[in-house]
Amino acid sequence: MKTTAYKIIIVTLIALCSRLAGYSQQYPDSLIKYLGIAAKNNPEVLQKFNEYEAALQRIPQAGSLSDPELSLGVFLKPMELVNGNQAADIRLMQMFPWFGVLRNAKDEMSLMAKAKFEIFRDAKLQVFYDVQRTWYELYKVRKDISISEKNIEILKVIERLALVRFKSASLENQGTSSQSSATSSVSTATTGTGTSGMQTMGGGQTNTGSAGMNQGSSMQPGTMGSSAGNFGLSDIYRIQIESGDLENNIALLRNQQNSIMAEFNTFLNRPVTSPVFTYENITSDSIEFALTAVPDSMLANNPMLGMLDFEKQSLESRGKMVSRMGYPMLGLGINYSVIGKNAMSVSSMNGKDMIMPMAVLTLPVYRKKYTAMQKEAQLLKSAASENWQATANSLQSEYYQAVLLYEDSKRRVKLYENQFRLASKSLDLMLKNFSASSSALTDVLRVRQQTLDYELKQVEAVADLNTAIAWLRRLGDLETNIN
Secondary structure: OHHHHHHHHHHHHHHHHHHHHHHHOOOOOOHHHHHHHHHHHOHHHHHHHHHHHHHHOHHHHHOOOOOOEEEEEEEEEEEEEOOEEEEEEEEEEEEEOOOOHHHHHHHHHHHHHHHHHHHHHHHHHHHHHHHHHHHHHHHHHHHHHHHHHHHHHHHHHHHHHHHHHHHHHHHHHHHHHHHHHHHHHHHHHHHHHHOHHHHHHHHHHHHHHHHHHHHHHHHHHHHHHHHHHHHHHHHHHHHHHHHHHHHHHHHHHHHHHHHHHHHHHHHOOOOOOOOOOOOOOOOOOOOOOOOOHHHHHHHHHOHHHHHHHHHHHHHHHHHHHHHHHOOOOEEEEEEEEEEEOOOOOOOOOOOOOEEEEEEEEOOOOOHHHHHHHHHHHHHHHHHHHHHHHHHHHHHHHHHHHHHHHHHHHHHHHHHHHHHHHHHHHHHHHHHHHHHOOOOOHHHHHHHHHHHHHHHHHHHHHHHHHHHHHHHHHHHHOOOOOOO
């Protein structure tokens, strides 16, 4: 049992190390290397493995006989017998349980050790999944920071363009205002000359009309310049507000990054502030197995179901053991009496020690405890069967959740890849139009936000897809193949 378990562990480590050799040179701190570190250093995995080794040590304990009993009696004053004086009495006794008790006890402990090994396997698979899940979460946060920083740079470009538009509008408004003032002066002089002959008949009325016209002409350019200036300033303020929101989001993401890094490093059992390497970009992981094959592999290979199977088998062995414990135990021994010579005796046996074989038989007449032990084993076996079914149902539910995440992520990867490409082209066109003063700032900011959202959603979709594949591998105990 122990040799087989070690062979399984060695084969697993060799397969893992063969993958590490191919990736360690290309990526000094790749995800596959982190999985190897977690397998060696994770305290929960090491705990389960030590518990498994401890369970192996119970096998020889359960299959061994009870210790023999040795009793020694010494007479302070030799007891006078017919054939001499008895000085001491030595007795050695060994008890033997009924046939099959030790064998079934050994089988029970052996199956319990196998159940412990399945728990160790489950802990290792769970740690592998947790390492991949947190690594992809860290990747998403870092990409979110990178994309936000890039968008701040885009906002700075838009701000510079808006500032240029604002200055250009201000210069145009000043030129228009000067030209309008000159035109107003010429109009006033011309009107005064042309109406001098008419001042006697209707001068008051004509002057009033001319003043009203001049007043309207002098006020209109000033109003337009003020409106254009305020509009340009509001554009710049809006851009600065957007930049401030992005900077605040980046600060929040950096704190979240530190939290995820701390959780990740705990799985590797190293300082929480240790640096964690992530790729600049990751590709969608490939699924090399059919989704319909996962449920069958899950029921056959899932370590939790295997653990419950071994536990149920061990309880069957316990039931057989306790049923045989209700039979008598046989004890075989020998009694040795030390006898000294008696001066008054003339018997030929005078002074000869005596050896007496002995046999002991227990009488298990109190049947309630044995009946209760058998009933306990049967109830525990039924509980293990129900636990197996409940665990299988839970795994089936997890499987469909993982498939849902996989299918949804796969669809989103294709969707957001196309949406991001179209939004990027649209943003480039909007920036060119904005620099040419033919697009409104609202449209530019809206398209920029769409581009940001689609890029982030694309990153999240790829990370969710890889997480879903890791989840399916964990449920079916399938081989980890990380690109």
